[in-house]
Amino acid sequence: MSRATDNSHTAAFEAARDFAEHGLKVLPCHTVAADGRCTCGKADCNSPGKHPRTPNGLTNATTDERALLHWDASFPGANWAAAVGNIVSVVDIDAKHGRDSGEVIGALGLTGPVVWTGEATDGPLAGTRGAHVYCSPGARTVT
Structure with a gap:
């Protein structure tokens, strides 16, 4: 997979891209807002900043560059996770x-x-x- 690199992406996104280039599926996750709450909006979130932003959770994880770029534009500053399963x-x-x-x-x-x-x-x-x-x-x- 070839990719253009620029300075508009976060280090977390670049790490996610690197994981995807090595065959590990990745997905964006929520973050913790300045007030300490999860960006999912649930006041009682039991996993602030550590759960998927995608509608189908881990099943949406991918190595597809276009999908990653779309998510990065849709969720700037997202946490990123790798769906590692039994791989690592x-x-x-x-x-x-x-x-x-x-x-x-x-x-x-x-x-x-x-x-x-x-x-x-x-x-x-x-x-x-x-x-x-x-x-x-x-x-x-x-x-």
């Missing part, structure tokens, strides 16, 4: 307790691709980032 295992590292995610990855001996996630902007964890590490299914993740 994802280790989610949330550095909420002050530990550096890079150190955790090294300590666990994780060697898969890493996508760095949110970064705290203030407080005792300012600058600390989480990570998603993509591993082969069944890969040993705990020593």
